Amino acid sequence: MSTRKGNLTIYNSLTGKKEKFEPLINGFVGLYVCGPTVYSHVHLGNCRTFISFDMVYRYLKHLGYKIRYVRNITDAGHLENDAEEGEDKIAKKARLEQIEPMEVVQQYTINFHEVLGRFNNLPPNIEPTATGHIIEQIEMVKKIMQEGLAYEANGSVYFDVEKYNETDNYGILSKRKIEDLVSGTRELDGQDEKKSPLDFALWKNAAPQHIMKWPSPWGVGFPGWHLECSVMSTKYLGEQFDIHGGGMDLKFPHHECEIAQGTAATGKKPVRYWMHANMLTLNGKKMSKSTGNTLLPEALFSGNNQAIGKAFHPIVVRFFMMQAHYTSTLDFSAEALDAAEKGFHRLSEAIEMLEDLSVQQSSSIDVQKLIDSFYAAMDDDFNTPVLIARLFDASKFIQNVKAGKAQLGLEDFKSLKAKMNAFFFDVLGLQKIDQDEDDSLGTVMELVLSMRQKARNNQDWDTADSIRDKLQEANIKVKDGSDGATWSKN
RNA sequence: GGUCCUGUGGCCGAGUGGCUAGGCAGAGGUCUGCAAAACCUCGUACAGCGGUUCGAAUCCGCUCGGGACCUCCA
Structure with missing residues (x-):
């Protein structure tokens, strides 16, 4: 089995080419996949991404690699938008339903696992949560600030994209030029804290009415969305690891920001192979919660x-x-x-x-x-x-x-x-769809088919056909083969 | 508006210079008491127009259609 390793090629979104897959450490693979923000039910489009990477995980496993597969649960920090009053998705749901944020998280995390289980997805090796890594996130913010690539404003900390871009390349993944991004930016309210509209939050100051907040060196607040993935992938897979996967719609800005954060904090490009699963459409349009x-x-x-x-x-x-x-x-x-x-x-x-x-x-x-x-x-x-x-x-x-x-x-x-x-x-992760879980039916069918066979041997076609027709009405299909009849439920 | 992707036979969907997947549906056949299943055979499809080439679905240009991202989304 291990002899099969070494022939795999992967389309790397970072380079836009199919590349021979060579893990950082021979025989081992670090795989990170962006998980869901658990503020509502997963839909089929979400599922496609997770099923795609489940297949990737399964094939790597089949090839004999030892894999650490990490997929996060986003349970804080994911804002409705990046404006000043942008509300955390989980917190918003909790407010609307008048329950604790963690109840929201619990409910939809369970749903997520249950649904993926029905698709026969294997669980990842580690499934870390954003709220479980607040301290690490604060540490990473500090590190990026020490590098001079982030600044504080009114208790929030923003990543300085333009400064980063002076020595590095913001847009390397999504193939965007920073000038184009600036010109394409719309005017959003409350962005005056930022030096540039491209800057994104590493840490957000929490207004008094916010329910999900933590103390930090910059005051009470909560982490920015992109940060958790950088922190958790680094913590469990290292500053640089093999494969990072996610939906195509996360390429920009989420993954672009991850690259910037990781590079800023460690000086290394965090990911070697970026993989993006494409969208599932319904009526020709992307499946999307917001639409x-x-x-x-x-x-x-x-x-x-x-x-x-x-x-x-x-x-x-x-x-x-x-x-x-x-x-x-x-x-x-x-x-x-x-x-x-x-x-x-x-x-x-x-x-x-x-x-x-x-x-x-x-x-x-x-x-x-x-x-x-x-x-x-x-x-x-x-x-x-x-x-x-x-x-x-x-x-x-x-x-x-x-x-x-x-x-x-x-x-x-x-x-x-x-x-x-x-x-x-x-x-492929497929299963037999059991058609005869009920064993008694199997016994009965054996009896019925043997009686029918007797009738057939006597050339009593009326009886044989009427048995078959009746079974068909009961949604049981009889197939006569050269070595006897078989049956299946429709 | 900017950036990028895409357009394959009735439907879905691989394929990125010559060897022209596969599934579903359809036609004919073999088998079978009949039917079903299974198997065999059949469709010369690549949005349009032009170009490069001995040769293009595959490369280039233009036109038209669809989509994604640029703001949250797997």
Whole structure:
């Protein structure tokens, strides 16, 4: 397995190129992904990002790397906007619902974990919170101030972007020029504290009515949004680490600011490979909480929604997402999900069929080459759609072996089974959707099908067909094969 | 307005100079008592116009359409 390491290439948003992946420390990977601000339910667009990086984590794991996967929970500091009166999102929600901020945090953190669990996401190794790292954040602010790249104004501390840009490059990630940014800035109220509209808050002074605030050398306040990620990634992964992921919409300003903060505080560029997952769209427009163009996972799983109007299993949704590359936008529609659902079941059946396939002396195709193609797809910047295409090729082969039209040797059988399972379950994170959890149904069906077989043996087609029709009405589909009938629930 | 991305057959979606994925839907066939499933065959698609090239969906230019970011968003 470890021999598979070393061929992976990753599209690095920082350089705009696909690069060979070489971790800082051989065999180990530090992975940081920007988590949610837990002030409301996660929607499907949010989920796509987390599912994409779950897949990245899973493949790195499969390749044999030891990974420390850190994904934060933002439970403070995320402002409604950057203006003077900008309110913390969590605090605002707490005020509106008249509950404690930490109740808001708790409620939506639980929801977040529950939803990702249904998508079969693996938990990260560390899931730190912003409020748990206030001291570290204050320390980093001090450090940046010592470097002369931040200044205090009325109890708030701002990052001095223009000064930083004199010796460094603010805009290196988002490919923006500072002059363009300045000219494009709109007039926001209460920005007179800042030297430049581009400057962003490291620490914000809290007005008396604020409920979430902490003491600091600059007075009572709360940390700026971008700071937590810099602090927590540095704390758990080091001043420089391998991969930082997040949604495309975080590229600017969030990630740009992270680079600036990290560089200012440590003198090192914090991240070696930046990865950005693209947006999930609904009706061709980005899913977004603020515009209301969203779909909640629950609504999709239950079918209780206007946008799609049909229930889909979370694993089918995951499969659907895996059929597109993580760097492409993906549009959600009932038709596309329907197609994915059918394809998923076909692939699923082939995986099941592989369990007890009869084996011959040798194989009629080059099985090793097929397996290599799985790796080639994933090594090419986690190209899951191509991987799935190759898995379908394999599924066709499996069907042919089953039908006696192709042969599979014992050794090939073992490795194909191992790799198909590894890619389907471990890498893509898919699961069998159990159709017969109730064991008694299985026993009953065995009985019914054997009775039907008797009727068929007697050429009593009326009885045989009526059994099949009745079962169909009960949503159980009977498929007659050469070696007996099988059934499945629709 | 600025910066950037994108436009692939009925639908979804890979592919970044020649070897022209895959899924769904559709047509024909094999198998089967019939049906379903499965398998086989079939679509010469790359927004438009021009250019570079022996050769372009793939590179360049223009036009048109869609989107993202520039303010919070995965």
